[in-house]
Amino acid sequence: MNDGDIETYHAGGLWHNRVMGCSxxxxxxxxxxxxxxxxxxxxxxxxxxxxxxxxxxxxxxxxDYRPEESGIRV
Structure with missing residues (x-):
């Protein structure tokens, strides 16, 4: 889990999506x-x-939806 990843979380009675590390x-x-x-x-x-x-x-x-290169995560 790094800055830039997408996070699905619950707050204020709703489910939200955000970019981790960003407001x-x-x-x-x-x-x-x-x-x-x-x-x-x-x-x-x-x-x-x-x-x-x-x-x-x-x-x-x-x-994990990061691209793969020749079967190896980059």
Whole structure:
């Protein structure tokens, strides 16, 4: 998990997506599944990891969408 990765998290009664290390929210959703899908799209578009958190704030999953070069992560 690094600055620039996408994070899906819960705050203020909604699920949000943001770029880690930056202030501001990319999107907000009432339903976690919708936030996850949007977060995945942001991560794929940017070629970064997608960090998904439980309601408690603990990490649920980290999905890696960084580009590969000859089967080796760069």
């Amino acid at each position: 501001g929210v990319l999107s907000s959703h009432e339903i976690k599944a919708e936030a996850r899908l949007a977060g995945r799209d942001y991560a794929v578009e940017r070629g970064v990891e997608h960090v998904i958190r439980y309601l408690s704030g603990r990490v649920e999953a980290v999905n």
